[in-house]
Structures are given as C-alpha cells and as structure tokens.
Amino acid sequence: MSTQTNSPQLPENLRKFNPVTVIGAGLIGISWTAYFLAKGLEVKVYDVRPDLEDVVHKGIVQIIPTLRELGLPTEDLTDRLIIEKDLERALDGAALVQENGPERIEFKQELYTQIEKFVNKDALLLSSSSGLKASDISKNMVHPERMLIGHPFNPPHLVPLVEVVPGTNTAQKTVEQAVAFYKELGKNPLVLKKEIAGFVANRLQSALFREAIYLVSEGVVSMKDLDEIVTSSIGLRWAAGGPFLTFHLGGGKGGFPAFLKHLGPGMHSLWDNLGKPHLNEAMTQSLSELSISSFGDTSVDDLEIERDQRQISILRSLNRNTN
Amino acid sequence: MSTQTNSPQLPENLRKFNPVTVIGAGLIGISWTAYFLAKGLEVKVYDVRPDLEDVVHKGIVQIIPTLRELGLPTEDLTDRLIIEKDLERALDGAALVQENGPERIEFKQELYTQIEKFVNKDALLLSSSSGLKASDISKNMVHPERMLIGHPFNPPHLVPLVEVVPGTNTAQKTVEQAVAFYKELGKNPLVLKKEIAGFVANRLQSALFREAIYLVSEGVVSMKDLDEIVTSSIGLRWAAGGPFLTFHLGGGKGGFPAFLKHLGPGMHSLWDNLGKPHLNEAMTQSLSELSISSFGDTSVDDLEIERDQRQISILRSLNRNTN
Numbered sequence: 001m002s003t004q005t006n007s008p009q010l011p012e013n014l015r016k017f018n019p020v021t022v023i024g025a026g027l028i029g030i031s032w033t034a035y036f037l038a039k040g041l042e043v044k045v046y047d048v049r050p051d052l053e054d055v056v057h058k059g060i061v062q063i064i065p066t067l068r069e070l071g072l073p074t075e076d077l078t079d080r081l082i083i084e085k086d087l088e089r090a091l092d093g094a095a096l097v098q099e100n101g102p103e104r105i106e107f108k109q110e111l112y113t114q115i116e117k118f119v120n121k122d123a124l125l126l127s128s129s130s131g132l133k134a135s136d137i138s139k140n141m142v143h144p145e146r147m148l149i150g151h152p153f154n155p156p157h158l159v160p161l162v163e164v165v166p167g168t169n170t171a172q173k174t175v176e177q178a179v180a181f182y183k184e185l186g187k188n189p190l191v192l193k194k195e196i197a198g199f200v201a202n203r204l205q206s207a208l209f210r211e212a213i214y215l216v217s218e219g220v221v222s223m224k225d226l227d228e229i230v231t232s233s234i235g236l237r238w239a240a241g242g243p244f245l246t247f248h249l250g251g252g253k254g255g256f257p258a259f260l261k262h263l264g265p266g267m268h269s270l271w272d273n274l275g276k277p278h279l280n281e282a283m284t285q286s287l288s289e290l291s292i293s294s295f296g297d298t299s300v301d302d303l304e305i306e307r308d309q310r311q312i313s314i315l316r317s318l319n320r321n322t323n
Numbered sequence: 324m325s326t327q328t329n330s331p332q333l334p335e336n337l338r339k340f341n342p343v344t345v346i347g348a349g350l351i352g353i354s355w356t357a358y359f360l361a362k363g364l365e366v367k368v369y370d371v372r373p374d375l376e377d378v379v380h381k382g383i384v385q386i387i388p389t390l391r392e393l394g395l396p397t398e399d400l401t402d403r404l405i406i407e408k409d410l411e412r413a414l415d416g417a418a419l420v421q422e423n424g425p426e427r428i429e430f431k432q433e434l435y436t437q438i439e440k441f442v443n444k445d446a447l448l449l450s451s452s453s454g455l456k457a458s459d460i461s462k463n464m465v466h467p468e469r470m471l472i473g474h475p476f477n478p479p480h481l482v483p484l485v486e487v488v489p490g491t492n493t494a495q496k497t498v499e500q501a502v503a504f505y506k507e508l509g510k511n512p513l514v515l516k517k518e519i520a521g522f523v524a525n526r527l528q529s530a531l532f533r534e535a536i537y538l539v540s541e542g543v544v545s546m547k548d549l550d551e552i553v554t555s556s557i558g559l560r561w562a563a564g565g566p567f568l569t570f571h572l573g574g575g576k577g578g579f580p581a582f583l584k585h586l587g588p589g590m591h592s593l594w595d596n597l598g599k600p601h602l603n604e605a606m607t608q609s610l611s612e613l614s615i616s617s618f619g620d621t622s623v624d625d626l627e628i629e630r631d632q633r634q635i636s637i638l639r640s641l642n643r644n645t646n
Contacts, residue, residue, distance in 0.1 A: 027575070131589060153555075153556040153557075153560075154573065159555070159556055159559065159560070160555040160556070160559070161552060161555035161556035163552065188551065188555040190544070190548045190551055190552050190555070191548075192543055192544055192548075193542055193543060193544060193545075194541070194542060194543045196538070196541075196543050197592075197593065197596055198593045198596070200538055200543065200544050200549060200552050201552050201553070201556045201557055202593065203534055203538065203593060203596075203597065204531050204534050204535060204538075204549075204552075204553065204557060205531075205557050205566075206590050206593040206594060206597070207530045207531050207533065207534040207594075207597050208527050208528075208530050208531040208557075208566060209566050209570070209590065210530065210594050210597075211526055211527050211530040212527060212566050212567065215519070215523055215526065215527075216567075218517070218519075219516055219517055220515055220516060220517045220519050220523065221513070221515055221516060221523050222516075223567040224567075225513045225514070225515075226523060226527075226565060226566070226567060227564065227565020227566065227567050227568050228511065228513055228565065229484060229486065229513050229523050229524050229527075229565070230524070230527065230561050230565040230566060231561060231562060231563070231564065231565050232476075232482070232483040232484035232511040232513070233476040233482055233483070233484035233524045234476075234524055234527060234528050234531075234561065235558065235560075235561030235562040235563075235565065236482065236483070236562045236634060236637060236638070237476075237482070237558075237634070238553050238554060238557065238558030238561065238562070239554060239558040239559045239561070239562035239633075239634075239637055240554070240558075240630050240631075240633035240634040240637060241550065241554065241630040241633065241634075242549060242550020242551065242552070242553040242554050242558065243528075243531060243532050243535050243549070243550065243553060244535065244539075244546040244547075244549060244550050244614065244617065244618075245550050245618065245626065245630065246630075247532070248614055248618050248623070248626070249623060249626060249627050249630060250477065251623075252350070252623070253623055255614060255615075255618065255619075255623050256610070256611065256614035256615075256618070257607075257611035257614060257615070260602065260607050260610060260611060261607070264602045264607060265602075266454060267529050267532065267602070268601075268602050269520075270520065270521045270525065270526060270529040271529060271530075271533050271599075273520055273521070273526075274526065274529070274530050274533075276594075278591075279583065279587045279588075279590070279591050284583050284584070284587060287579070287583060288579060288580035288583060291567065291571055291578060291579035291580060292578075292579075292580070294567065295567075295568065295571050295578065295579065296578075300571070300572060300574075300575070300576055300578050303568065303571070303572060304572050307563050307564040307568065307572060308563075310562075310563035310564065310641060311559060311560070311562075311563040311564075313640040313641060314559060314562055314563060314637050314640050314641065315559070316640060317636040317637050317639060317640035318633060318636060318637070
C-alpha cells in the first residue's frame with residue numbers, strides 16, 4: 001500500500017468528494033470500493049473483520065475483469081486504497097462516507113453517532129441501507145442534515161441505479177450533493193419523495209417475485225421456464241422502457257388513459273387473483289430443492305459471470321454506465 | 324395482390340405450416356401477419372371490418388422498418404398476402420391458423436365451431452388469446468385436440484415470448500407442433516404446465532404494476548422516476564437473467580437456498596406491506612392526469628419508435644430474435 005496521492009485521472013467534479021471512506025467490507029462495500037477506485041477516488045475501507053485485508057484484495061481482484069469490460073481503468077487501483085480497522089483513522093480527512101454496515105437499527109444509530117465524532121463536519125454521509133430509513137438511522141445524530149440513504153442495487157459497480165432517500169432532517173443541499181456525486185460516478189441516482197420500507201426497486205421486485213413463487217409452487221411453470229418467460233418479455237421490455245411507458249404505449253394513440261379504460265378492468269381482476277404464498281418451512285424447503293434441480297448443474301460463479309456478461313452487453317447497447 | 328407462389332426463402336421446416344391463416348386484423352393480428360410474411364410464409368388474413376384492406380396494408384407498412392432492423396427481408400412481402408372477408412375462403416387450404424379475435428368467450432367458442440367446419444382436419448389451431456383458456460374456447464369443438472393458446476407478448480413481431488398453453492383436451496402432438504412452429508419462426512415458445520387466468524407473463528407484470536401504481540399514487544415517486552428506477556435496475560437485471568436466477572446469484576455461494584434463508588424473512592415482510600390500490604374512477608382519473616404530465620410532451624408514435632429502437636439494440640446485444 002503506497003501513500004495516497006491525488007490521482008491524475010480524478011475528474012474535476014469528483015475532487016470535492018475525495019477522499020472517500022467506505023464503512024463495511026461485505027459484498028456491497030467491496031463493490032463500492034472497487035468502483036470508487038476505478039473512478040480515480042482515494043478510498044479508505046473500514047471494517048472490524050479480522051480477514052479485512054485479505055477479503056478486500058480478493059474481492060477487488062474478482063471485480064477487476066468486470067470493471068475492464070465497463071471500460072474503466074484498473075491499473076494500480078490499490079495504490080489509492082488504505083485498509084483501516086480503526087474508525088477514527090478511517091474517517092480522518094474523509095469528504096464522503098459510503099456506509100454498508102449490518103442492517104440493524106440500533107447498530108446503525110450507534111455507528112452514526114461514532115461517525116459524527118470523528119468525521120469532518122461538512123462530510124457527506126451516505127448509507128447503502130436497503131431497508132432502514134435515514135430518519136431512524138440519524139435519530140441520535142447532532143447533525144442529521146448531512147446524512148441520507150444512497151441505496152445501490154447489487155452490485156453497485158455494475159447496476160446503474162442508486163435510490164437516494166432523504167430523511168425528514170436531511171438538508172436539500174445534502175440531497176443535491178449526493179445526486180451530483182452519483183451522477184459524476186456514472187450512476188443513475190433517483191430521489192424518492194417519501195421514505196417507505198424497502199424503497200421502490202425492492203418493493204417492485206418483491207411484488208413480482210411473490211407471484212413468481214406462487215406460479216412455481218402451484219406447478220404452473222418451472223423456475224427455468226419462468227425465468228425464460230421474463231427475459232423474453234417483460235424483462236426485455238422494462239430494460240428498454242419502464243412499466244408506465246410500457247402501458248402508455250400499450251394504450252395505442254390514446255396512451256395510458258386509454259390503456260386504463262380498456263385494459264384496467266382486466267388488470268384489476270388479475271390483481272384479485274394473484275397468489276399469496278407463505279415462505280414457511282415446507283415452502284422454503286420445496287423451493288430450495290427446485291432451485292438445486294434448476295441451477296445446480298453450474299457453479300454460482302460461472303452463472304454469475306455469464307449473467308454479468310449479458311448485462312454488460314445490454315448496458316453497452318444502451319450506451320449506459322460504460323465508458 | 325398476386326397469386327400465391329411458394330416463396331423461395333421459406334425454410335424447409337416451415338413448409339408444413341404453410342399457408343397460414345390469420346384471423347382478426349387488430350394490432351396483434353397485423354403484427355403476426357407482417358412477421359409471418361417476412362419469414363417467407365404465405366398468409367391469408369381474415370376480418371369482417373370494412374376497412375380491412377386499408378388497415379392491413381397501412382399496418383404492414385408501419386412495421387416494415389422494424390422488420391428491417393431485425394434483419395428480416397421486407398421486399399415484395401404483400402406478394403404472398405391475401406386479404407379475405409369470407410371465413411370459408413380464408414381457411415381454404417390453411418395448414419395453420421393464428422386467431423386474434425375479440426376476447427369474449429361466447430364469441431371465440433362460436434368462432435372455433437365455424438373454423439372447424441371450414442379448415443383442413445389436420446390444421447393446427449392457435450389462439451393469441453391473452454385471457455381465455457383453450458379448454459373453454461374449444462368447449463364446443465368436435466376436435467379440440469388440435470387447438471391451444473399461442474399467446475404472444477405485444478408486439479409479436481418484436482418480442483420473443485410466446486406462451487404455449489394447452490387445454491385439457493389438447494393433444495401432446497399439437498403442443499409439439501406449435502412449439503416447433505414458433506421456434507422455427509425465431510420466437511421463444513414456453514409451454515405452461517397448467518391453465519391459469521392471465522398465464523404467466525401478464526400475471527407477473529400485473530403484480531409489479533399494482534405496486535407501481537401504489538407507489539405513484541402515494542406520492543413516493545413520480546411515474547418517470549419509477550420508470551427510470553426499473554430500467555436502471557430490475558428491468559436490466561431481468562433482461563439478462565430471470566427472477567429466480569437473480570436471487571440464486573443474490574444468495575452468494577449458497578445460491579437460492581441461502582437467499583431464502585437470509586433474505587426470505589425481509590422479503591416476506593415487504594409482501595405484507597405491499598399496496599392494494601383500486602382502479603376506481605378517482606384513481607383512474609388521477610393516474611390519467613399524471614400520465615399526461617409525464618409523457619404528454621412527445622407523441623405516442625415517437626415514444627414507441629424510441630422504445631423499439633432500444634429494444635432492438637438489446638435483442639441484438641443478446642443475439643436474440645435478430646437474423
């Protein structure tokens with residue numbers, strides 16, 4: 001590990017967010033770390049896990065091929081990386097914190113009071129939390145106005161979305177800075193207007209997945225065929241245009257109002273008919289077995305590489321998130 | 324309109340399905356007609372609408388640029404097209420029927436008893452119905468074994484999926500032939516194991532859309548931002564891999580069983596929390612107004628061209644459905 005130097009490739013607009021501290025070296029934290037480094041930022045990564053050095057380096061090595069496919073520079077990445085097991089030193093000088101700690105509210109509340117003790121008073125505090133609200137996480141903070149949720153979709157180095165969700169005490173300026181930061185990184189930050197459990201993407205995902213589980217558990221379709229049905233229809237559609245645009249176009253010349261008028265009643269009767277599966281022990285067991293017979297022939301790593309390749313191809317075709 | 328001749332580009336494996344009769348010249352019927360023609364089939368298109376000739380020709384002209392983008396030949400397409408307002412003549416000699424009539428069960432039941440009177444006894448009878456079951460449609464048929472649902476996702480000339488849904492009386496051979504036909508056409512036919520209202524793709528779509536309407540109506544997010552959230556995350560994901568593969572990979576080395584164990588409970592609590600909006604008059608009115616302020620600046624035609632362009636780019640990037 002060399003000393004940190006201002007990287008020549010760090011774009012002007014990212015300088016005010018440099019250096020970054022990443023808190024928590026799980027899958028999300030390591031993905032952010034690799035991505036921030038590839039974008040030219042200096043990064044300190046903090047975690048208390050004993051294997052920290054090892055897990056961060058191995059994680060980055062695994063992500064490098066994908067970063068390369070995205071057209072990002074990957075040489076000497078770790079020259080700008082510092083691994084730190086002491087929170088105070090990790091936060092020293094940070095302009096921005098991306099926190100990826102465990103999803104327990106008491107843990108996060110305590111963590112943020114600690115962060116506040118050590119961090120510069122104008123540092124931007126962003127939490128990757130997928131479930132907790134900024135208003136709750138920042139409850140015990142003296143300056144909650146500089147904290148908000150910056151929830152990426154996994155893995156952050158590959159998926160464009162970041163849901164930006166301010167708490168009731170978050171300052172408008174903080175929202176603007178977070179949006180500017182993620183945009184400058186090449187991400188697609190979307191600001192929610194209200195805090196809600198699960199935010200938007202995971203709620204939508206879980207709604208579809210509930211029905212997917214129902215259809216498979218009822219024996220209507222196999223897991224693999226359901227996946228094929230999605231990739232061949234709605235997945236493809238929703239990569240090219242979201243659900244509202246899709247139905248706006250589905251209404252013909254009359255657009256979405258015509259869609260609602262003509263197809264709304266049919267949609268409503270489908271809603272009344274959707275499944276309500278419960279993930280009890282028997283269901284979990286049966287779904288686990290089905291998944292092994294569906295996907296067990298190929299390793300998770302190989303399946304992931306194939307999937308990521310397809311995803312990068314799609315991003316390229318849409319000129320998104322690639323350099 | 325010239326007389327029909329066996330087209331030189333008709334692939335060997337499609338000959339046994341030639342000629343085709345398309346019943347019903349709405350959006351779906353015209354899309355199928357254009358696609359069948361571009362694949363080298365001879366097509367008779369039947370409808371009772373007085374503007375039939377005009378609407379079919381205009382429809383095909385509008386689809387031609389997309390067919391070209393898909394790499395399909397579009398010259399002299401209509402040389403192999405016959406437009407016919409008499410059902411008996413339309414069905415004369417047909418090896419295969421793709422029916423796209425109105426979605427009313429009594430109408431379809433009567434239509435299929437008529438079809439049976441006029442069609443060759445070994446012709447394959449495929450219904451594009453998105454809502455009705457083959458078992459119900461074929462109720463009054465003498466030979467229901469040759470009839471099933473071949474439900475495309477709109478528009479059939481562009482989206483790969485065809486849901487193949489046999490009724491209780493459909494013969495296995497009919498299922499196999501329908502699958503062979505759609506595969507030979509370059510489509511992705513998936514066979515459902517049970518008849519269910521809405522089949523699979525529309526049920527999944529409606530489940531997600533219900534939550535989308537809830538989130539917009541609750542003021543959590545705008546229509547445009549919700550669309551952006553989807554295209555930047557789950558849409559992209561589900562174009563590259565279906566929901567089960569996605570969560571199989573979301574479980575890390577332990578795959579889907581590990582996902583269910585660790586993230587299942589969180590997913591379940593989101594399910595309990597999903598919205599249940601009702602498409603009553605006030606909601607329909609308010610959503611219609613929101614859609615106009617979201618999409619009203621651009622014509623439906625222009626939005627559709629842009630969306631289809633993105634979709635063709637994605638299909639190309641995945642080497643799907645393009646020639």
